[in-house]
Amino acid sequence: MLAIYDETRLRKRLLSILRQNSEAFQLYYDTYGYTPIEPLIEYLHTLKGCAFVNRHDLRQVVEYDPERSIEWDGGELIRATYGFLPTVAKSRRTKMVPPDVLYYGTHRRLLKQVLTGGLLPIASEYVQLAARPEHIGKPIGTLHLVTVNASAAYEAGICFYQVGDHYYLSDAIPASYLQVYTD
Template sequence: MRNEACRLDYKKISRFISLILRHHPETIGISLDHHGWAKVGELITGINDTGKYHIDMPMLEEIVMNDNKQRYSFNSDKTKIRANQGHSINVDVELQEAIPPEILYHGTGEKSVCSICAEGLQPKSRLYVHLSKDIETAANVGSRHGKPVVFTVASGKMHRKGYRFYLSVNGVWLTKSVPVEFIQLQGKNRLQD
């Protein structure tokens, strides 16, 4: 029972760290550098000062190592930490441009279908549109937003037309936006090249 409680605390703490490192570092009185790095000592102290959670370095290392979405990275000497992607604040996480596969997928909730079909995929509050390499991952992402819906993205065609793609260290494909002509609701006729 204690192990289960620890896992739940780790999950809650991981979500809190995600909020801090992706969106609101000021929540605990810290700042991120230009590349999204926070000082580990300041992060731990800031979290502990909230009184909401108690965290130490071994716990933080375990959260980073065991996070199923690989949200976080340490620098080489573990004095800094950052979120790998998903920021709403303007940071440069030093993404490497990459050639995408021919097809990628975007999962969302059913309520977003009409706006996506009208406007394409937009980053909304984030810096990039997030794309998945397989339907299952996209459906899982979509399920966080209600009844899941998956769009097929003609990423190879986009790339050949000059759109840039980036691959985050945790395997998420990123691009600034996806115009309507490059998307199709999964299950409809396949996209043509």
């Protein structure tokens, strides 16, 4: 169990990461601000003072948060309940031809909606996509992955921007370019 001081410090760090108040664009976020737990923990391990943070510590922070500013779906996804700012500085966007296939992660409750309505930049200016499934996380529990036919979408006029080594942003992507990810 974390001491109150450590819990407060970890909560502040988590909120900063989950609200993306950083130039380090390290994690995958879906349209609603959810990010998978395992890559988040791996990222936290790279930060000073967080080398031993685990799922139990995160659960403690969420459960004892007096402001309920962090939401965990009880499975594989976590997000800030407000203040999600997924837009990336214009200087960091590079319009480009995407790889043939990109990936999108979403909560299992939203999978049908995504597959019928497409990917929409609801809480941000763009849809965030990953170059490889492992850059999002393992599709277990509440996390489901969608394969995006990015080359066909690009040919149809949808713009893509590379952001960092592993992630891409795009305009809305119609459902016709999406399918459920299968290993």
